[in-house]
Amino acid sequence: MEALVRTEEILFIAAVISYLVCSGLFIWYLISRNQAAGRLGMVLLVMGWLAHTAALALRWQTSGHAPMANLYASLSLFGWGIVLFFLITDRFYPVKVAGAMVVPVAFIITSVAGVFYEGPQELMPALQSYWLWIHVTIAMLSYGLFALAFGAGFIYIIQEYLLKKQYQNVILGFVFLFVALGLVIGLWLGSWWAEPARVADELGRVDKIYAGEDILKMVIGSIIGLAVGLILGYAAGKGAARPSFSKRLPSLDVLDEVSYRAVAFGFPMLTIGIITGSIWADQAWGSWWSWDPKETWSLITWLYYGAYLHTRLTMGWRGRHSALLAVIGLVVVLFTYLGVNLLLPGLHSYTPT
Amino acid sequence: MHLAVLGINHKSAPVELREKVSLNDERCGSLSEHLLAEAPITEVVPLSTCNRTEIYLVASRPEAGRREALASLARTAGIDPAELEACAYFHEGESAVYHLYRVAASLDSLVVGEAQILGQIKEAYHQAHAREDTSVLLNRLFRNAIEVGKRVRTDTRIGENPVSVSSVAVDLVKRVYDDLEGHTALLLGAGKMSELTATHLIANGISSVLVSNRTLARAREMAARFDGTPVPFEQLGDYLALADVVVCSTGAPHYVIRKGEVERAMRRRHNKPIFFIDIAVPRDIDPGVNDVYNAFLYDIDDLNEVAAANAAEREKEARKAEKIIQDEVKEFSRWVSSLEAVPTITELRRMAEEIKQGELEKARRKLDGLSDKEMQRVEAMASAIVNKLMHAPTVELKKAADERGGYMYVESLRRLFGLNGRSRREEDGRRSDG
Numbered sequence: 001m002e003a004l005v006r007t008e009e010i011l012f013i014a015a016v017i018s019y020l021v022c023s024g025l026f027i028w029y030l031i032s033r034n035q036a037a038g039r040l041g042m043v044l045l046v047m048g049w050l051a052h053t054a055a056l057a058l059r060w061q062t063s064g065h066a067p068m069a070n071l072y073a074s075l076s077l078f079g080w081g082i083v084l085f086f087l088i089t090d091r092f093y094p095v096k097v098a099g100a101m102v103v104p105v106a107f108i109i110t111s112v113a114g115v116f117y118e119g120p121q122e123l124m125p126a127l128q129s130y131w132l133w134i135h136v137t138i139a140m141l142s143y144g145l146f147a148l149a150f151g152a153g154f155i156y157i158i159q160e161y162l163l164k165k166q167y168q169n170v171i172l173g174f175v176f177l178f179v180a181l182g183l184v185i186g187l188w189l190g191s192w193w194a195e196p197a198r199v200a201d202e203l204g205r206v207d208k209i210y211a212g213e214d215i216l217k218m219v220i221g222s223i224i225g226l227a228v229g230l231i232l233g234y235a236a237g238k239g240a241a242r243p244s245f246s247k248r249l250p251s252l253d254v255l256d257e258v259s260y261r262a263v264a265f266g267f268p269m270l271t272i273g274i275i276t277g278s279i280w281a282d283q284a285w286g287s288w289w290s291w292d293p294k295e296t297w298s299l300i301t302w303l304y305y306g307a308y309l310h311t312r313l314t315m316g317w318r319g320r321h322s323a324l325l326a327v328i329g330l331v332v333v334l335f336t337y338l339g340v341n342l343l344l345p346g347l348h349s350y351t352p353t
Numbered sequence: 354m355h356l357a358v359l360g361i362n363h364k365s366a367p368v369e370l371r372e373k374v375s376l377n378d379e380r381c382g383s384l385s386e387h388l389l390a391e392a393p394i395t396e397v398v399p400l401s402t403c404n405r406t407e408i409y410l411v412a413s414r415p416e417a418g419r420r421e422a423l424a425s426l427a428r429t430a431g432i433d434p435a436e437l438e439a440c441a442y443f444h445e446g447e448s449a450v451y452h453l454y455r456v457a458a459s460l461d462s463l464v465v466g467e468a469q470i471l472g473q474i475k476e477a478y479h480q481a482h483a484r485e486d487t488s489v490l491l492n493r494l495f496r497n498a499i500e501v502g503k504r505v506r507t508d509t510r511i512g513e514n515p516v517s518v519s520s521v522a523v524d525l526v527k528r529v530y531d532d533l534e535g536h537t538a539l540l541l542g543a544g545k546m547s548e549l550t551a552t553h554l555i556a557n558g559i560s561s562v563l564v565s566n567r568t569l570a571r572a573r574e575m576a577a578r579f580d581g582t583p584v585p586f587e588q589l590g591d592y593l594a595l596a597d598v599v600v601c602s603t604g605a606p607h608y609v610i611r612k613g614e615v616e617r618a619m620r621r622r623h624n625k626p627i628f629f630i631d632i633a634v635p636r637d638i639d640p641g642v643n644d645v646y647n648a649f650l651y652d653i654d655d656l657n658e659v660a661a662a663n664a665a666e667r668e669k670e671a672r673k674a675e676k677i678i679q680d681e682v683k684e685f686s687r688w689v690s691s692l693e694a695v696p697t698i699t700e701l702r703r704m705a706e707e708i709k710q711g712e713l714e715k716a717r718r719k720l721d722g723l724s725d726k727e728m729q730r731v732e733a734m735a736s737a738i739v740n741k742l743m744h745a746p747t748v749e750l751k752k753a754a755d756e757r758g759g760y761m762y763v764e765s766l767r768r769l770f771g772l773n774g775r776s777r778r779e780e781d782g783r784r785s786d787g
Binding site: 250 | 514524525529530531623624626647651659663
């Protein structure tokens with residue numbers, strides 16, 4: 001038992017490392033068009049994904065239930081799904097360079113899973129149901145598809161921007177994008193660094209108290225993020241201003257189709273996820289729907305992607321607007337998934353309240 | 354034996370002269386035949402394209418070879434040798450090798466990185482080879498040059514980004530539509546550039562072509578050429594909704610396609626992208642069209658900008674190619690110097706001497722009862738055998754060194770006696786490459 005848990009850990013770490021190395025390789029492939037880097041990245045990604053699969057299977061074995069009982073397991077499943085769908089897409093579309101976008105996302109999600117690592121544990125009685133693992137697995141896989149739609153949509157927006165601007169005066173756009181990303185990431189890292197005091201109120205809700213020192217740390221984090229964003233944005237803009245760069249990106253029609261297909265498959269899966277969840281809720285709590293924050297946000301996500309498909313199918317949306325919806329969609333998904341769990345108390349929180 | 358090249362190209366000679374000096378297959382044959390009849394020249398490969406005419410040759414005295422080549426070329430072209438000499442360049446030895454490698458890698462081309470020259474070199478060599486005008490040296494040189502050309506194309510990105518306006522346009526279209534199959538192009542107006550663009554689009558698999566022109570007869574004529582459908586100029590707005598790519602080059606003094614029309618067409622085609630290529634001056638398409646959702650507009654200036662940026666990238670790749678070429682030239686020179694008769698003879702003799710010494714040492718250990726005098730006898734006998742065996746090959750090799758194909762003897766001898774392991778392995782490698 002102990003040995004199996006150890007093995008799972010090692011396999012998981014191997015998967016995370018391989019995703020990190022693959023992110024580097026795919027980004028290098030995008031920048032240099034070095035074919036060997038792309039091929040190596042693909043091989044390593046498959047190997048990392050297999051290790052990841054084995055880790056998840058071991059977790060299933062040792063805990064006696066599907067990997068979903070805690071944040072670690074479900075995030076791990078999320079990352080696993082992203083890589084799986086990217087590998088499948090790669091079989092059908094010339095989108096290998098999109099790995100430079102999709103694999104880092106998978107890496108971040110999987111490594112965040114590692115941050116929340118917990119050993120296998122017994123399920124609390126409320127969670128012991130056949131419906132539950134179908135619910136979680138399908139929901140996570142649909143999230144994986146939405147992440148893929150995000151990646152393709154993001155690259156679509158860049159490719160379209162470059163083509164529309166005729167490769168002239170594009171540096172500013174990249175600087176804006178990277179500075180915005182740098183600020184968000186810098187602030188986020190700064191808030192990790194800050195370690196604010198945690199105070200629980202009488203209802204058990206945890207509140208964070210930020211002292212002056214903590215705020216300073218967050219400001220420093222943001223400034224560093226801004227500076228790094230400025231430098232990287234300028235470099236990226238310089239690189240992207242060469243017309244030969246956008247030749248390496250997939251074409252607009254491929255990106256649009258991949259993003260659309262991912263949502264088209266993800267949406268029914270999310271629907272099934274919500275239905276199975278509600279069947280299970282009925283069994284566990286005797287109520288199909290209780291407007292718990294998670295349920296509410298799942299509904300919002302469902303309506304959001306429903307709107308994406310609606311605008312596409314009946315209003316003829318395609319291209320940039322759809323791509324933008326797919327990009328923002330992942331933010332909605334991540335909020336439903338993590339934000340609700342971490343910020344709002346409710347039945348779905350992974351940490352027992 | 355010396356390698357040399359005499360030639361003119363687009364940099365050294367005006368087009369009028371290049372036209373006259375240009376050689377067709379038949380002229381190549383007679384010129385080679387004539388040159389080979391001259392004493393100093395033993396191998397010849399003429400190479401003639403629209404931008405260059407060059408004669409690669411092997412001669413025992415390079416200056417004599419140059420004179421002969423110049424005279425024959427001038428005679429074939431029917432011009433004064435002095436006129437040709439003024440524009441001609443001449444390289445010998447290593448710099449001739451360097452020159453051919455650069456030509457094969459298309460670094461010497463008018464459009465750096467163009468792909469045709471490699472095929473032309475192959476063709477020129479195959480014809481010379483079929484006429485049996487080549488031997489060891491030029492065979493090796495041309496086979497290597499073709500390999501170098503291929504290597505430069507695969508190891509650098511010299512040919513990756515197009516530099517002509519029409520191929521840049523098609524390259525950009527493919528960033529919107531990955532596969533042109535199943536898509537429609539609309540050609541407006543006639544002109545060399547737009548027709549070239551249309552040809553490129555068709556070569557890249559575009560499925561249907563619509564042609565429109567102010568005069569219907571002209572539209573019909575062009576449609577026939579591109580296997581397309583003529584459409585009336587007045588109903589352009591309707592056909593715009595069908596077009597994924599629009600190529601414009603009319604002589605109209607005002608905009609032929611306006612923003613409003615494109616917006617309407619875009620609604621009718623449910624926002625499927627349209628790529629507009631405006632080659633006309635003054636412009637045919639309202640620049641505001643680029644602001645229409647999912648419409649992309651490139652005018653001639655935009656295309657030129659992209660072409661210039663791509664050309665700059667080719668320059669960068671060309672520097673990488675130069676490195677590859679320099680390495681390959683060194684490699685070739687090493688091989689050539691291994692074919693010199695004198696060092697080969699020295700090496701052969703050294704090998705024989707080593708064998709003799711080794712065997713004597715063994716014998717001395719086994720025959721310990723021998724007196725000094727008897728031992729000297731044995732040594733003398735061994736030396737005599739070695740010298741007698743070595744005599745004939747030495748003399749023959751020295752004689753062959755000045756003859757046509759003399760390198761063949763040196764090379765055979767090196768192989769038979771295993772004189773140079775490295776060059777032998779290399780030779781095997783070349784063979785298996787075909």
